[in-house]
Amino acid sequence: MFQRKYTAAIIGVIFLALILRVSAPFPADLLGDEATYMFRSVGYFDHLFSQLQTTPYQWFETPPWWTLLSFHDHPPLSFAWYFAAFRMFGADSSVVRIMPVLMGLISVGLVTLIAHRMGGRRAGVAAGILAAVASGMIWISRVALLEGAMIPLVLAAFFATLRAQDNKRWWIGACIFFGGALLTKYTAIFLAPALITTGAGLWRSNKNRTFLLYGFLTLLLILAPVIVYNVMLLRTRGHPDYQVSRLLQITTSDWREDFSHGRSVNLWEAVVGVSDMVSYAGAGVFLTAIVWLAYVQRKRKQSCRGALLVALGSLFAGAAWVGPDNRFTVPLVPFFCIAAGVAWSDVMDRIRRVSYRALMRIAASAMLLTLIAYSVNTHVRASPRGSEGVTYSSARVKNYGYEQLDRYLLRVYAQRDSIADLWEFGAGETLYIYDSNMNYFPRLWYIQRRVTYQGIPYTSSQEFKVLVEQQGEDYFPSQGFSKFVFVHALPGALQVPARVRDGVADHIAVTLEGQGIEGTMIARNDGVPAFAVYEF
DSSP, rough: OHHHHHHHHHHHHHHOOOOOOOOOOSSOOTTTTTHHHHHHHHHTTOSSOOBOOOOOOHSSOOOOOOGGGGGGSOSSHHHHHHHHHHHHHSSHHHHHHHHHHHHHHHHHHHHHHHHHHHHHHHHHHHHHHHHHOHHHHHHTTSSOOOHHHHHHHHHHHHHHHHHTTTTTTTTHHHHHHHHHHHOOOOGGGGHHHHHHHHHHHHHHSSSSOOHHEEEEHHHHHHHHHHHHHHHHHHHSSSOOOOHHHHEEEEEEEETTOOOOOOOOOOHHHHHHHHHHHHHHHHHHHHHHHOOOOOOOOHHHHOHHHHHHHHHHHHHHHHHHHHOOOOHHTTTTTHHHHHHHHHHHHHHHHHOOOOHHHHHHHHHHHHHHHHHHHHHHHHHHHSOOOOTTTTOOOOOOOSSSHHHHHHHHHHHHHHHTOOOOOSSOOSSSSSEEOOOOTBOOOIIIIIIHHHHHOOOOOEEEEHHHHHHHHOOOOOOOHTTTTOEEEEEEEEETSOOOGGGGOOSSHHHOOOOHHHOOOEEEEEOOOHHHHHHHHEEE
């Protein structure tokens, strides 16, 4: 009976997590770094089409074999994972959004398993519910950032370390998962103190320690691609990859950034970043849970809870050191949920009076409703109400009309016979002109992806103007283009900073309208016009 109820509770937790992760009132644009990750994942092709951060495809006439082992700024596992997904299901925004949801559900399941391991079934269910409804966990399940793939691997590594305390064979599994996490994002290194703490305990309690050596060798084997890549990069370019260069404060002409200045640790910004992930009320609950666990650990030491506290401390220190960005604080959230679930179970076990237990359940229900309201206001409502950081989180997906533009252009490509297979060139007589003022990141995914992987002929409005002025108005017809599609970015679209915008696209739009050519308006989810598409 109890097993059935527990199983039903777990299924309910996963279902709740799924509903909150797929409930969205609008298509989300790929913005920021997720656009650069997905663009490169389509063809496992390390190129950003930028002179600010160059890559091996710009350094070498023929990129050496080792350049396929990793990427210039991040380890390769997440890129490889999405590359395989795109190969199987197609390079589409829907695939981009489905993958983080799946990894988010896995994370919720792992949070439940870890808390169950540490505090029993009640702790597992409580932690799972918190992970299902926490705003930060929902957000990272909706964006294609590397942390979304790293978090389930970090949780799996932590779970394996807990199991290794009873069965040392799990230690190799912990090293495998930890290696996978590092092969996804280097910031997984902040979990290392928790693994080292567990490893030290296993060293003291076992006479035969060869399994520890095997685990370490397995970790090195998994990291071999990144190690070889960085060694070869040092030999050929004089510096390691982008992230290691930042860590070691190595400045190079390959990247136009000065890494010579050190990082400053800001604990308060990290605290604010965490509260933004879970709300002020949630942050208060999680802090209380950590204080409780620390108090209990001091009275009665337990290795698994000690490892949890070490993990929380090292991950928080890492977030404070790396920076207060949402992506660096979100890995803390599942561990907060675990801590709160275990603390809740502890407290309920200690309370004997029925009236007090009822009050605790009422208080917990009120807190849970607060967390749900914060998450729903952030992720389900098209326009959140209240103040950012108070009633909704700054970490949420946004829409500036790029997804709607892409869907419209897909119909145009099909009508004009412009779509071809990956790495092949599209046929047709149509030239596509995009507004030079379009923001770099979404442009990389929605425009440059079509150029690089499908061969659809695009030029920017700035390039179009220059070529017409230099070569004459007959230049493009002489190249075989008899039809044109012009995409004009309106104020509702995300654009480059105002200081670097030009008026070329505006001039083209005015000229076309003066000739009686009307554009098709593409609106954002909130109805604000974002683009005008002219066909002539």
